[in-house]
Amino acid sequence: MSIRSEIATLVGKSSYWFLHTFLKGGSSLPGKLTTKIDPEVLKSMGQNYDVIIITGTNGKTLTTALTVQVLKQKYQNVLTNPSGSNMEQGIVTTFLTAKNTKDAKPIAVLEVDEANVIKVTKYIKPKIMVFTNIFRDQMDRYGEIYTTYQKILDGAKLAPDATIIANGDAPIFHSDDLPNKRIFYGFNDHPELANEDIKAQPNTDGVLCPKCQNILHYHTITYSNLGDYFCPNCGYKRPRLDFELTKVNELLPTSSKFDIEGDPFQIDIGGVYNIYNALAAYSVGRIMGVKPPQIAEAFHSNEHIFGRQEIIHVGDKDVTLILVKNPVGLNQVIDMISTDREPFSFIGLLNANYADGIDTSWIWDGDFERLPKMNIKKFITGGERYKDITFRLKIAGVPDDLHEVQPSLEKIVNEIPNLPTKKVYILATYTAMIQIRNDFANKGYIKKGIE
Known part of the structure; x- marks a missing residue:
């Protein structure tokens, strides 16, 4: 480590200590200070680690958390960024928090924002890269899905020796010519449908064949554009899966x-989309020598992550806080809450800051029309863009007499004890999720901070 790196690391560690000792913490500022002094500090920080990068549109945070739990079944020292601070400065902060270890080669499992992959692989050569999925998300920042994938590819090209573990059900991940070793995971729970020929729903992204641009067909579709795809024009098809989900036994909200x-496996979180995250973590574990019974134990010990189906107890109410940020993820969450057998209340919170995506038009691709058909006793809409989400639910057919508009998140927290149901689901964009968590913390329902 150079003198410059040592000084940068000392400043970063000191600022981290101060923030977490005297203030409310922080995962970005120490990294910003460190990289300001030494822009190449990641090179020295990561050189002694076996690094695993997890990236993609949806599922990065849960996949990272599950992967860490899986690897801890075999490895003692696993470093990670649990707060979801996945840009360069947050990753630098993660290394600042690392404890000295006698392990010859500790592991770092890093959630990395798609646009920041190249900023990491420029200095760190990962052992494994995990690609979860690519969906339309924050178009003001990422552009279309092909632009997003190119950002990931640009980073992967700097790490040709890394093994890529990719979602084989996503057509885009089998379309490039990277030299890396590939491992694919996916769903194969309906082999009896191997001869079916169906198409994805209209307005589904990513269903053009990457080779000839004809519309892809499917034998089975899990959701959106994920499934056992094939092109009847040029023969492009899903690759052979190395790790397969062979059966879905039970889907509940929790x-x-x-x-x-x-x-058999179980995760204490609902949604088919989260099974993909578990499958990705399973694949990493198997590659790293963790046995299936150990992985099952790791999944069973999984704790909820902030904002990702985190359950907050407010009096006698069970409040589930769920991050939503794009149409595919939103529709999967709607699928998930539709499996609840009990009546519940629904709260939708919409912000449009940089971390959320400033364009809110994506909510019109969400299947909110399903909500009035569910056993929902009360609707509340709020957030900085409350007018947009309120109007969207009105157009979806939510009855006015069941619908309350409340821009203030603090007042929504105060209203929760008065809701008519024991169960409450809050669907919130990123900064709205952070804001309402702070309000819950101020009321003493949860601890402050997200780490």
Whole structure:
């Protein structure tokens, strides 16, 4: 480590200590200060680690958390960025928090923002890169899905020796010519449908064949553009899967039971989309030598992550806080809450800051029309863009007499004890999720901070 790097690291560690000792913490500022002094500090920080990068549109945070739990079944020292601070400065802060270890090669499992992959691989050569999915998300920042994937590819090209573990059900991940070793995971829970020929729903992104631009067909579709795809024009098709989900046994709002390679697993979080995250973590674990029973134990010990189906107890109410940020993720969450057998209340919070995406038009691609058909006893809409989400639910057919408009998140927290149902689901964009968590913390329902 150079003198410059040592000084930068000392400043970063000191600022981290001060922020977390005297203030409310912070995961970006120490990294910003460190990289300001030494822009190449990641090179020295990451050189002694086996680094695993996890990136993609949806599922990065949960996949990272599950992967860490899986690897801890075999490895003692696993560093990660649990707060989801996944840009360069947040990743630098993660290394600043690392404890000295005698391990010859500790592991770092890093959630990395798609546009920041190249900023990491410029200095760190990962052992494994995990690609979860690519969906339309924050178009003001990422552009279309092909632009987003190119950002990831630009980073991957700097790490040709890394093994890529990719979602084989996503057509885009089999379309490039990277030299890396590839491992694919996916769903194969309906082999009896191997001869089916269906198409994705209209307005689905990413269903053009990457080779000839004809519309892809499917034998089975899990959701959106994910599934067992093939092109009837040029023969492009899903690659052979190395790790397969073979059966979905039970889907509830708070848990999912399924088989991978014939072995049973359970995660205490709902939604088919989260099974993909578990499958990705399973694949990393198997590559790293963790056995299936150990992985099952890791999944069972999983704790909820902030804002990702985090359950907050407010009096006698069970409030589930869920991050939503794009149409595909939103529709999967709507699918998930539709499995609830009990009546519930629905709160929708919409912000449009940089971290949310400043364009709110994506909410019109969300299937809110399903909500009035569910057993929802009360609707509340709020956030900085409350007018947009309120109007969207009105157009979706939500009855006015069940719908309350409340821009103030603090007042929404105060209103929760008066809601007519025990269960409450809050769907919030990123900064709205952070804001309402702070309000819950101020009321003493949860601890402050997100780490």
